[in-house]
Amino acid sequence: MTKTRLEENFLLRNSRHLLLNEFDENSILRLTSARILIVGAGGLGCPAALYLATAGVKNIKWVDPDNVEISNLPRQVIFTEKDLNIPKVSAGKRMLSNIVPEVNIDAIHDQADETNLNKLIAGCEIVLDCTDRFKTRHLINKFCIQNKVPLVIGSAVGWSGQLLVVDPSSQNAACYACVFEKNPEFIDHSCGAFGIFSPVVGTIGVLQAGEAIKTLLKIKQTAGKLLLFDGLSMSFNQINVTKNIHCKVCSNSNGLKS
Ligand SMILES: [Zn+2]
Numbered sequence: 731m732t733k734t735r736l737e738e739n740f741l742l743r744n745s746r747h748l749l750l751n752e753f754d755e756n757s758i759l760r761l762t763s764a765r766i767l768i769v770g771a772g773g774l775g776c777p778a779a780l781y782l783a784t785a786g787v788k789n790i791k792w793v794d795p796d797n798v799e800i801s802n803l804p805r806q807v808i809f810t811e812k813d814l815n816i817p818k819v820s821a822g823k824r825m826l827s828n829i830v831p832e833v834n835i836d837a838i839h840d841q842a843d844e845t846n847l848n849k850l851i852a853g854c855e856i857v858l859d860c861t862d863r864f865k866t867r868h869l870i871n872k873f874c875i876q877n878k879v880p881l882v883i884g885s886a887v888g889w890s891g892q893l894l895v896v897d898p899s900s901q902n903a904a905c906y907a908c909v910f911e912k913n914p915e916f917i918d919h920s921c922g923a924f925g926i927f928s929p930v931v932g933t934i935g936v937l938q939a940g941e942a943i944k945t946l947l948k949i950k951q952t953a954g955k956l957l958l959f960d961g962l963s964m965s966f967n968q969i970n971v972t973k974n975i976h977c978k979v980c981s982n983s984n985g986l987k988s
Pocket of ligand 1: 906907909974
């Protein structure tokens with residue numbers, strides 16, 4: 731059967747992914763039909779959204795409460811000075827739509843919290859936590875576990891970055907709360923308080939997109955491994971993290987929804 735020009739363009743555009751053993755045409759079609767929630771449109775969310783959209787993900791729900799500020803520009807590289815003071819998700823939607831006209835971005839200018847996370851997660855097959863707050867990360871983790879939706883968590887501060895995939899379908903894989911105990915005494919600071927090396931946060935954001943794609947396509951499961959990146963010494967370390975059977979979020983023994 732001869733292929734239409736549309737089909738030829740589709741194959742040509744995705745040809746470098748299709749050369750990989752782990753990809754076939756169904757993989758790309760799977761990405762085009764996937765629905766993804768990205769929480770945060772900062773240094774993690776911008777590269778993550780860019781790499782997901784260009785890889786073929788068409789349906790992205792993107793939530794963030796902030797407007798673009800001049801101090802964002804060195805690492806939130808899809809924004810320009812023309813975007814200053816407008817919502818990040820609106821500026822991000824406009825830029826990504828220029829790069830990938832087929833992408834459908836639901837831009838939500840709001841803070842993700844207890845009141846809206848169930849609704850935000852509804853209908854999504856994977857969530858990316860691209861926030862910079864400890865408390866919000868715990869909340870997203872809890873709601874993803876309750877909704878049985880995989881979560882790719884990224885974080886970065888100073889010269890260091892972390893990445894953790896949480897897969898609620900895996901009986902033995904740790905959730906975020908298994909690894910990082912929630913501490914009400916903890917004072918939450920965004921990177922504005924400590925500084926951040928832009929390429930470090932960009933690296934973690936790109937890796938989040940990669941892990942989201944791999945999780946969607948079931949290419950290789952990395953849940954249960956915490957990646958630690960040190961951008962100063964240029965080292966990557968991966969440590970196994972185990973499920974805490976007493977975890978208040980993911981353990982059935984606590985009688986909570988899992
Ligand atoms: Zn847990």
